Amino acid sequence: MHVFHDLKEFSSRTGATSVAIGNFDGVHVGHQALIKSMLQRARDQKLTPTVLTFYPHPVEVLKPTTKLERLTTTSEKLNLLESLGVEQVLVAHFNPELSQLTPEEFFKSYLSDGLKAQSIHVGFNFCFGKDRTGNTETLRRLCEMRHIYLKVEDQVNANGERVSSSVVRQSLADGNVKRASVLLGRPFSITGQVVRGDQRGRTLGFPTANLRCPHDKALPKNGVYLTQVFWQKEALRGVTNVGVRPTFGLEGNPPVIEVHLLDFDSQIYGEFLTVDFLDRIRDEKKFSGLEELKTQIRTDVASARRAF
Numbered sequence: 001m002h003v004f005h006d007l008k009e010f011s012s013r014t015g016a017t018s019v020a021i022g023n024f025d026g027v028h029v030g031h032q033a034l035i036k037s038m039l040q041r042a043r044d045q046k047l048t049p050t051v052l053t054f055y056p057h058p059v060e061v062l063k064p065t066t067k068l069e070r071l072t073t074t075s076e077k078l079n080l081l082e083s084l085g086v087e088q089v090l091v092a093h094f095n096p097e098l099s100q101l102t103p104e105e106f107f108k109s110y111l112s113d114g115l116k117a118q119s120i121h122v123g124f125n126f127c128f129g130k131d132r133t134g135n136t137e138t139l140r141r142l143c144e145m146r147h148i149y150l151k152v153e154d155q156v157n158a159n160g161e162r163v164s165s166s167v168v169r170q171s172l173a174d175g176n177v178k179r180a181s182v183l184l185g186r187p188f189s190i191t192g193q194v195v196r197g198d199q200r201g202r203t204l205g206f207p208t209a210n211l212r213c214p215h216d217k218a219l220p221k222n223g224v225y226l227t228q229v230f231w232q233k234e235a236l237r238g239v240t241n242v243g244v245r246p247t248f249g250l251e252g253n254p255p256v257i258e259v260h261l262l263d264f265d266s267q268i269y270g271e272f273l274t275v276d277f278l279d280r281i282r283d284e285k286k287f288s289g290l291e292e293l294k295t296q297i298r299t300d301v302a303s304a305r306r307a308f
Contacts, residue, residue: 001078001081001082001086001087001088001089002087002088002089003078003088003089003091004088004089004090004091005090005091005093007090007092007109007110007114010088010090010114010115011113011114011115011116014048014050014088014115014116015048015116016047016048016116016117016118017042017047017048017049017050017088017115017116017117017118017119018038018039018041018042018045018047018048018049018050018117018118018119018121019038019050019051019052019111019115019117019119019120019121020034020035020037020038020050020051020052020086020121020122021051021052021053021111021120021121021122021126021128022034022051022052022053022122022123022126023053023054023057023058023165024051024053024072024077024081025057025070025071025072025077025165026071026072026165026168026184027072027077027080027081027084027184028071028163028164028165028168028183028184028185029156029158029163029183029184029185030123030153030155030156030163030164032084032185033153033156034121034122034123034153035051035081035084035086035121036084037121037151037153038050038051038119038121038151039084039085039086041119041121041149041151042119045118045119045149047118047119048087048088049085049086049087049088050086050087050088050089050090050115050117051081051086051088051089051090052089052090052092052110052111052115053077053089053090053091053092054091054092054093054094055074055091055092055093055094056094057070057094058094058099061094061095061096061099062099068216069169069216069217069218069219070214070216070217070218071165071168071169071172071184071188071218073191073214073217074091076189076191078091090114090115092110099130100130101129101130102129102130102133102134103128103129103130103133103134103138103139103142104129104142105129106128106129106134107128107134107139107142111148112142112146112148117148118148118149119148119149119150119151120139120143120148120149120150120151121150121151121153122136122139122150122151122152122153123152123153124136124152124153124154124155126139126152136152140152158182158183159182163183167183168180168183168184168188169218171183172188172218172219172220172221173220173221174221175220175221175222175223175280175283176280177220177225177277177278177279177280178278178279178280180220180277181277181278186276187228187276187277187278188220188276188277189274189275189276189277190211190213190217190219190257190274190275190277191213191272191273191274191275192211192212192213192214192257192272192273192275193211193212193270193271193272194209194210194211194212194268194269194270194271194272194273195210195211195212195269195270196210196269206260206294206297206301207260207265208241208258208259208260209258209259209260209261209268209273210256210257210258210259211256211257211258211259211273211275213257219242219255219257220242220277220280221242222242222243222244222255222283222284223241223242223243223280223281223282223283223284224239224240224241224242224280224281224282224283224284224300225239225240225241225242225277225278225279225280225281226238226239226277226278226279226280226281226303226304226307226308227239227240227259227275227276227277227278228275228276228278229259229261229273229274229275229276230273230274230276231268231271231272231273232271236261236262236264237261237262237263237304237308238259238260238261238262238275238304239259239260239262239281239297239300239301239304240257240258240259240260240275240277241256241257241258241260241284242255242256242257242284243255243256243284244256244284257275259273259275260297260301262301262304262305262308278307279307281300281303281304282300
């Protein structure tokens with residue numbers, strides 16, 4: 001898959017395209033429906049399947065005090081798009097200059113001229129242009145003037161509820177990773193590098209891999225989770241704690257991710273792990289001491305073994 005960060009470079013190297021537009025944070029099942037529609041049109045019309053997305057997220061530019069927790073990092077998003085069959089992506093730099101383009105200016109610069117779009121695919125709530133003054137009807141009018149095909153995707157539901165990135169974030173905030181998995185169409189995952197911790201897990205008899213993750217990555221609610229962990233090409237079983245380790249008086253610190261791998265005893269400092277969150281085992285608790293904590297960890301591991 002070809003990834004472009006510059007509109008001029010993109011427009012100089014590509015032919016006619018079928019384009020899906022969006023932030024696609026999470027690449028959830030609603031995003032997937034939109035992209036699959038774009039891919040089908042690309043096949044039918046012999047167009048190049050293309051995604052137009054943005055970095056940073058427009059919210060971070062338009063409302064800089066807003067803290068946005070990403071469901072997917074840029075690299076994760078690109079990998080997911082490639083796995084769906086997208087052949088090229090333009091990651092447009094969203095800045096104040098872009099935000100001031102009128103809907104007509106954006107359409108001409110990015111879609112009709114820049115991406116050479118012959119087919120455009122957006123969600124039902126798509127807005128664009130300065131102050132979000134353009135909507136799907138604006139886009140329909142502009143497409144008709146240029147004889148460009150437009151497909152507006154309807155709201156997608158899963159298990160009877162609407163799918164959106166904000167609903168996925170709320171599911172994670174509630175610790176409901178099974179609900180998040182339904183909305184995403186796959187388990188919610190975190191990829192991080194194994195770094196040295198304080199070695200408390202090893203002294204307790206349950207060594208953990210401590211992950212360093214992107215600071216803006218969304219995390220599930222503090223607690224203990226059943227997880228599947230991928231290291232290189234190996235799939236491992238794990239029990240993962242997300243939290244502040246209150247038993248050790250660390251409540252004021254940012255949450256950490258500690259992964260105990262079942263039946264595994266290799267040194268993997270510096271390696272990258274991908275952790276899929278399958279189910280929630282329990283809330284994070286403050287224990288009276290190390291012995292009570294060790295007893296609870298044994299119970300957690302036994303629960304995980306039964307689940308697997």
